[in-house]
Amino acid sequence: MSGVVTTATGSLLRASHLRAAYSGDGGQVVAVDDVSIDVGKGEVLGVAGESGCGKSTLGAILSLTVRPPLFVLGGELEVDGNQLDLGPDRRPPRAWRGEVVSLLPQGAMNSLSPTVRIRDFAYDVIRAHQPGVRRPDAIERTRERLEQLDLPARVLDYYPHQLSGGMKQRVVTVVSTLLNPRLLIADEPTSALDVSSQRILIEMLREMLARDIIGGVIFITHDLPVLNTIADRIAIMYAGKIAEVGTANELINRPRHPYSGALLSSVLVPEPQMRRTRVRGIPGAPPSLAHPPAGCRFHPRCPLVMNVCREQEPPQVGDDRHHAHCWWADQHPGQPVEVTR
Numbered sequence: 001m002s003g004v005v006t007t008a009t010g011s012l013l014r015a016s017h018l019r020a021a022y023s024g025d026g027g028q029v030v031a032v033d034d035v036s037i038d039v040g041k042g043e044v045l046g047v048a049g050e051s052g053c054g055k056s057t058l059g060a061i062l063s064l065t066v067r068p069p070l071f072v073l074g075g076e077l078e079v080d081g082n083q084l085d086l087g088p089d090r091r092p093p094r095a096w097r098g099e100v101v102s103l104l105p106q107g108a109m110n111s112l113s114p115t116v117r118i119r120d121f122a123y124d125v126i127r128a129h130q131p132g133v134r135r136p137d138a139i140e141r142t143r144e145r146l147e148q149l150d151l152p153a154r155v156l157d158y159y160p161h162q163l164s165g166g167m168k169q170r171v172v173t174v175v176s177t178l179l180n181p182r183l184l185i186a187d188e189p190t191s192a193l194d195v196s197s198q199r200i201l202i203e204m205l206r207e208m209l210a211r212d213i214i215g216g217v218i219f220i221t222h223d224l225p226v227l228n229t230i231a232d233r234i235a236i237m238y239a240g241k242i243a244e245v246g247t248a249n250e251l252i253n254r255p256r257h258p259y260s261g262a263l264l265s266s267v268l269v270p271e272p273q274m275r276r277t278r279v280r281g282i283p284g285a286p287p288s289l290a291h292p293p294a295g296c297r298f299h300p301r302c303p304l305v306m307n308v309c310r311e312q313e314p315p316q317v318g319d320d321r322h323h324a325h326c327w328w329a330d331q332h333p334g335q336p337v338e339v340t341r
C-alpha cells in the first residue's frame with residue numbers, strides 16, 4: 001500500500017487529532033474538531049451523542065469516505081499497524097477502503113437497488129475491490145460466508161424486497177465485510193430495526209469478531225440502551241468533540257462529564273429493565289457548529305457550569321481507559337456526576 005508505514009501495535013485503531021469541516025456559502029462548519037479515539041483488537045467502541053454532534057462525520061473520516069462538501073483538515077490514523085496521515089491534500093490509498101476499514105452507512109439496507117439480486121450486489125461489491133474476480137467465485141465466497149454465519153444461502157437468489165428488514169440489514173452487513181476489514185464502522189445499524197432484529201444483528205457482529213472476520217467495530221448510535229448491550233467502551237460526542245470515553249460499565253454507572261450524565265438521565269431507566277423510554281429531556285439545544293461557544297461547548301446547558309467553563313477549553317481528565325474533557329471533573333477528582341434515573 002503506497003504511503004503507508006507499518007508498525008507493530010497492540011491496538012486496532014488509534015485515531016489522533018481528527019478535524020473535518022463542511023464548506024459552504026456561509027463558510028466552514030468544523031463538524032469534527034480535534035477528536036482522538038482508540039479501539040482495541042476484538043473490541044466494540046460505541047459512539048453516542050445527540051443528532052448533529054458529528055457522529056456520521058467521524059464515521060466518514062475513519063472509513064475514508066469523505067466527499068465534498070466535507071473536507072478533512074488533519075489527523076492521523078493507525079489501523080492494525082498501518083499508519084496514514086490525513087489532510088486536505090492527501091488521497092487515502094484505495095486498498096484501505098473495504099479491506100482495512102469498511103463503512104456500513106446509515107440506511108444502507110434501504111439503498112439496495114430493488115432490481116438487483118443479492119448475489120449480483122455481492123459480486124459488484126467484491127469486483128469493485130478485486131476487478132479480476134470471477135462471478136461464480138464471488139458468489140461462492142458470499143455463500144460460504146452466509147453459511148458460516150448461519151444465514152440461509154437462498155437469499156442470494158432474492159431481490160431486496162423479498163427480505164425482511166432484519167434479514168436485509170444482516171445481509172448488507174455480511175456483504176460489507178466480505179473483504180474481512182479490520183475495522184467496521186457501523187452507522188446507526190440498528191435504528192430501523194425492531195428489538196428482536198437488533199439483538200440478532202448484534203449477536204452476528206459479535207460472531208464476526210469472534211471469527212476474526214472483522215477486527216473491531218465502531219458502532220455509531222444515538223441509542224444508549226443499545227450500546228449497553230454491545231459496546232465494550234463508549235465515547236460520548238458533543239458538538240464535534242469527545243466529551244467522555246470509558247468502559248461501557250464505568251460510563252453508564254459512573255459518568256464523569258455532566259453531558260454524559262444528562263444523556264443518561266434522558267434516555268435510560270434503571271436496571272434490570274433497560275427500556276427505551278425518554279424520561280427526561282436535556283434542557284436547551286446543541287450549539288451551531290458554525291459558531292460554537294467559547295470554552296466548553298456544553299457550558300450553556302451545563303447544570304454544573306463554572307466561570308472557567310465559559311472561558312477556557314476543558315482539560316482532559318482521567319487516564320486512557322476513562323477520561324472526560326471537563327473542568328468540573330478536573331476539580332472533583334474521581335467523582336461521578338449525578339444521573340437522574
Ligand SMILES: Nc1ncnc2c1ncn2[C@@H]1O[C@H](COP(=O)(O)OP(=O)(O)OP(=O)(O)O)[C@@H](O)[C@H]1O
Nearest residue numbers: 022029031050051052053054055056057058222289
Ligand atoms: N452536507 C452538509 N453540509 C453542511 N453541514 C453539514 C452537512 N452535513 C452535516 N453538516 C453539519 O455537521 C454536523 C454534524 O453532522 P453529522 O451528520 O456528522 O451528525 P450526527 O451526529 O451523525 O447526526 P445524526 O445523528 O442526525 O446522524 C451537523 O450539525 C451539521 O451542522
